[in-house]
Amino acid sequence: MAIRTTLRRSASLAAGTALLGALMLAAPGTAVAAPVWAPAAQATIHPGIQTETDGSGQCTANFVFSDSSGNVYIGQAAHCSGTGAATDTNGCDAGTLPLGTKVTLVGSGVTGEIAYSSWNTMQGRGETNADACAYNDLALVKIPAAAVSKTNPSVPFWGGPTALDTNGTTTLETVLSYGNSSLRGGITQLSPKQGKSLGTEGNGWSHSVYTVTPGIPGDSGSAFLDSTGKALGTLSTLAIAPIAGSNGVGDLSHELAYAQQYGGIAGLKLELGTVTFRGPLLPI
Structure with a gap:
């Protein structure tokens, strides 16, 4: 049996570690303009920023999403709003904070709120699919309309995503x-990982x-790309056994x-990066 633990950096661990304009909503039946992104080099909201969920801990944002009403979201792991132990990885019965919980988008001066959580949704539906319960670990933080102009969907260092990996x-x-x-104490050279x-x-x-260095607490939710820059997935757990050190x-x-089927957000979709994907650095 696999033994896994989540990678949320809890508040207790942190305490012990010294380390434009508003987006307008269109009237029903009218087209909604695509978001206007900040240049990647100037954006303070983007994949890879730290998030701090009230009452839980620090995680890493993954991808940017939008919906048919013009709202914009940034993803994090659903377990980032978990209230149980790090070993509580079953989203169908683990404790979790409610939708609307505030999430600080660190470094941007912006606070969003959880608009969707796979854990909350699965518990509300009484989900019985064991694989979904074990592995469905995505939450969406709604970015205030006035802060969309601070946002860019590109993954730092790598660029992309170029598409959704299916x-x-x-x-x-x-x-x-x-x-x-x-x-990591702000040492950004340790942030990019290949594996x-x-x-x-x-x-x-x-x-x-x-990966060359495994994900650690606080990396939870990190974006993963495949070798062509497609959005593959989101970092969820660190395996303790049977393959220690894998994520x-x-x-x-x-x-x-x-999320599209059960999350209640019409037209939800992944946003692609504006920065060209650079490709793997090490031999593949």
Whole structure:
């Protein structure tokens, strides 16, 4: 049996570590203009920023999303608003904060709120799919309309995403990520990670991966890209056994499809990066 733990950096761990304009909503039946992004180099809200969830802990944002009403969201792991122990990884019965919980988007001066959580949704529906319960770990933080002008959907260092990955991964396929745990003390050179997938599990819901340095508490929710820059998934867990040091990455195509079907957000979609994907740095 796999033993996993979430990678939320809890408030107690943090305490012990010394380390434009408004987006207008269109009237019913009218087209909604696409978001106007800040230049990537100037954006303070983007994949890879730290998030601080009230009453929970610090995580890392993954991708940017939008809906048909013109609202914009940034993703984090659903367990970032969990209220239980780090080993509570089953989203169908783990304690979780309610929708509307405030989330600080660190470094931007902006506070958003949780508009969707796979954990809350699965519990509300009485979800019985064991794979979804174990691996569906996505939350969406609504960005205030006035702060969309501070936002860019590009993944730092790597660029992209170029599209949504819908094919999963094969064994030893190259994967790329960007973690931003506060435990690194702001050393951004340690944030980009490259590694290999050990393949898909959970009937497509998850991927076990090894990276040059594994994800650590505070990296939870980090975006993962495949070798072509497609949005693969979101960092969810650190495996303790049977393969110690590997990370569990929730499959974004499954997570997003679930949110689209059950999350109550019309027209929800992934936003693509404005920065050209640079590709893997190490031999693949």
